[in-house]
Amino acid sequence: MNVSRRTSSRAAATRVALAGGIALSSVVLLSGTAFAHVSVQPEGEAAKGGYATVNIKVPxxxxxxxxxxxEVNFPLDHPLASVMPQPVxxxxxxxxxxxxxxxxxxxxxxxxxxxxxVTWTADGSKIGPGQFQQFPLSLGQLPEDVDQLVLKAIQTYDNKEVVRWIEEPKDGADEPQNPAPVLKLSAASGDHHGGGAAPSASASAGPDAKAGHDGKTGHDDKTGAHEEKTVTASSSSTDTTARILGVVGILVGIAGVAFGVLAGRRRSA
Known part of the structure; x- marks a missing residue:
């Protein structure tokens, strides 16, 4: 009888451990997938009717x-007169x-x-396994009659594989397998310049070379841009940390349940 009980206890513990392993694998796979999409992220705000600097993030x-x-495609039903890439x-x-x-x-x-x-082609560089690259763009004038812009992207690997990030996410629906990058537009600002400066000769010099309304680069503009970048980076870091801690918490919980069941079975035996 005791042998039968011990066998049953071990079988139950094995099933619990197996279920925990499956749950662990699912959490890890899902958390990895969430970070794998090509996306577009504005520096500061991307206000309707204004100009903005954005980064195309490619993992x-x-x-x-x-x-x-x-390759990043822009919608011609809501055209942008100015799209300028920053040299990478x-x-x-x-x-x-x-x-x-x-x-x-x-x-x-x-x-x-x-x-x-806009097409970026490797010219002495590449994005290797476990790496990502950001491609900055200056955009304007942003449309005033829409809340977002869908920028369909095509990613090509050196083994000739092509991934098309062209599926438009729908409200209330599950995220598609290959979602297109979406730039959310905020409410129009008073000066119609959003989170970036209007296109100028200094726009291609980089994020710190933003010009004011008079075409001159001012100290206050640089300070504001730096603060916006700091807030954006901090927010991104906090979000990533929260996700990681959430995953760790789930894993610890699964391990605790498995250990508790196993210990209980052994005491019963």
Missing amino acids: NERDNASTVKL PGWKAEVTKSKLSKPLELHGKKINEAVSK
Whole structure:
């Protein structure tokens, strides 16, 4: 009888441990997937009717291949007159424009074409396994009649694999397998310049070379940009830390349940 009890106890403990292992694997896999998408993140605000500096964040999802090309497409139903990439060492950027069916008016001038695509190609660099790369862009003038812009992206690896991040997320629905990067637009600001400066000769010099309304770079503008970056980085770090702690808590809970059941079975035996 005692032998039968011990056998039953061991079998139950094995089942609990197996269930815990499956739950652990699911948590780890899901947490890894959540960080693997190509995304777009504004520096500060991206206000309607204004200008903004954004980063296209590209993680490498593969263990045996490197990312060597990225293509980001811009919607022509809500065209942007100005899309300027900031130089990224080791990468070549190419801006493609397309004619508009309806001319766009900006600062009193009619614009017949707009940027439809920006392509970055590795030129002495690449995004290796376990790495990510950010590609900064200056965008404007942002539309005033929509709440977001969907920027469909295509990621290419050096083994010729192509991943299309083109599925538009829907409110209330599960996240698609390959979601497109989405830039959320905030309410229009009073100066119509959002979280970035209007395009100028200094825009391609980097985030610290933002110009004011008079075309000159001011100390206050630099300080404001630095504070915005600090807040954004802090928020991102806090969010990542919270997710990691949540995953750790779940794993500890699973281990505790398995240990408690096993100990209880042994005492009963």
